[in-house]
Amino acid sequence: MAGLSLAGVTKSFGDFDAVKDVSIDVKDGEFLAVLGPSGCGKTTLLRLVAGFEKLTAGEIRIGSDSVSSGEFNVPPEKRRVGIVFQNYALWPHMTVAENIGYSLKVAKVDRAEAKKRIDDALALVNLQGLGERRPANLSGGQRQRVALARCLVAAPSLVLFDEPLANLDVHLRAAMEDEFAAFHERTGTTIVYITHDQAEAMALADRIAVMDKGRLAQLATPRELYSEPANAMVASFIAQGMVLPAKVLTSEDSGHCRVEALGQEVVVRCRPGERPRDNAQICVRASDLVAAEAGEQGVDGSVKRAVYKGGAARIEFVPAAWPDVALHFEQREPNPFEAGSAARLRIASGWLIPAESAA
Numbered sequence: 001m002a003g004l005s006l007a008g009v010t011k012s013f014g015d016f017d018a019v020k021d022v023s024i025d026v027k028d029g030e031f032l033a034v035l036g037p038s039g040c041g042k043t044t045l046l047r048l049v050a051g052f053e054k055l056t057a058g059e060i061r062i063g064s065d066s067v068s069s070g071e072f073n074v075p076p077e078k079r080r081v082g083i084v085f086q087n088y089a090l091w092p093h094m095t096v097a098e099n100i101g102y103s104l105k106v107a108k109v110d111r112a113e114a115k116k117r118i119d120d121a122l123a124l125v126n127l128q129g130l131g132e133r134r135p136a137n138l139s140g141g142q143r144q145r146v147a148l149a150r151c152l153v154a155a156p157s158l159v160l161f162d163e164p165l166a167n168l169d170v171h172l173r174a175a176m177e178d179e180f181a182a183f184h185e186r187t188g189t190t191i192v193y194i195t196h197d198q199a200e201a202m203a204l205a206d207r208i209a210v211m212d213k214g215r216l217a218q219l220a221t222p223r224e225l226y227s228e229p230a231n232a233m234v235a236s237f238i239a240q241g242m243v244l245p246a247k248v249l250t251s252e253d254s255g256h257c258r259v260e261a262l263g264q265e266v267v268v269r270c271r272p273g274e275r276p277r278d279n280a281q282i283c284v285r286a287s288d289l290v291a292a293e294a295g296e297q298g299v300d301g302s303v304k305r306a307v308y309k310g311g312a313a314r315i316e317f318v319p320a321a322w323p324d325v326a327l328h329f330e331q332r333e334p335n336p337f338e339a340g341s342a343a344r345l346r347i348a349s350g351w352l353i354p355a356e357s358a359a
């Protein structure tokens with residue numbers, strides 16, 4: 001297996017930059033998810049790594065080999081990159097074993113050797129004994145595993161996943177997520193996994209690259225993305241974070257600041273070195289909002305909606321003095337917040353969005 005290095009990667013279509021100055025180092029054996037809203041450039045990035053698109057600027061290296069730069073472009077079939085597509089792309093007239101072994105047949109690999117590699121690949125994806133079936137007689141999850149085995153049999157340097165679970169139902173997605181995680185652990189394959197589903201990215205990836213309008217917005221572990229978003233886009237995109245205007249009053253110690261937000265003072269987490277300033281922003285998660293006790297500082301407003309979620313309700317709240325701000329939080333049963341009723345919330349904590357990226 002090999003790592004992957006992108007340096008200043010840019011892809012323009014005419015004067016539109018679909019991918020702009022993206023630099024990422026994926027370590028050997030790492031599971032990287034590339035996450036972002038529709039049109040942010042995820043598929044273009046994958047196509048650049050696979051070799052289906054030529055770079056406009058920058059360089060791509062797989063292991064120690066440069067495969068794309070302004071001057072040259074190694075063709076897809078010479079990159080040893082495996083791809084698992086969302087629509088499986090299996091040949092219906094071939095058996096599972098024939099689908100998996102097709103690339104070996106084309107490469108004229110000896111029959112006994114090919115059989116061994118096909119059997120090994122079937123075992124890696126837990127499909128022992130199904131080699132003689134046709135794709136039509138498999139479930140969606142099994143077909144996706146055949147696609148995975150077919151890409152593994154060619155011993156790729158790295159494997160790209162292009163929204164592989166997008167066609168599966170919710171239960172099967174969860175089961176396949178577990179399978180992908182187990183597969184990664186077993187094989188140590190370097191994986192780049194494109195998805196717009198953040199729960200999937202969070203569950204699977206060592207690190208996540210969040211893209212926004214062709215640029216890399218943040219590259220971090222799932223936990224860091226959630227608790228320390230680098231900018232307002234990441235804060236609101238990940239787990240529906242609420243981004244609120246704030247004023248930094250004092251910096252309490254190296255990791256905390258006192259801020260004023262929605263008329264309330266609160267101590268939030270922050271990067272070391274933050275200074276008092278106006279026009280700041282904080283990111284507040286649903287778990288950072290609580291009902292204010294009598295005599296506590298808080299935000300007055302009204303409950304817009306209370307949606308039952310099984311064991312808890314999602315409460316949507318509008319502050320009276322800031323009618324354009326939408327807050328939401330979870331209330332466990334029994335739920336005292338009814339739609340239309342007045343309420344008082346307290347912001348209990350949050351994260352100061354770093355100075356250099358605040359709007």
Ligand code: ATP
Pocket residue numbers: 013018036037038039040041042043044045196
């Ligand atoms: P989705 O999640 O919807 O698949 P994405 O993040 O994968 O989106 P891309 O498919 O990479 O996004 O597209 C990024 C942008 O580049 C889009 O605005 C798209 O219209 C544009 N784009 C992609 N391919 C081409 C092309 N061949 N010619 C012109 N524009 C393109």
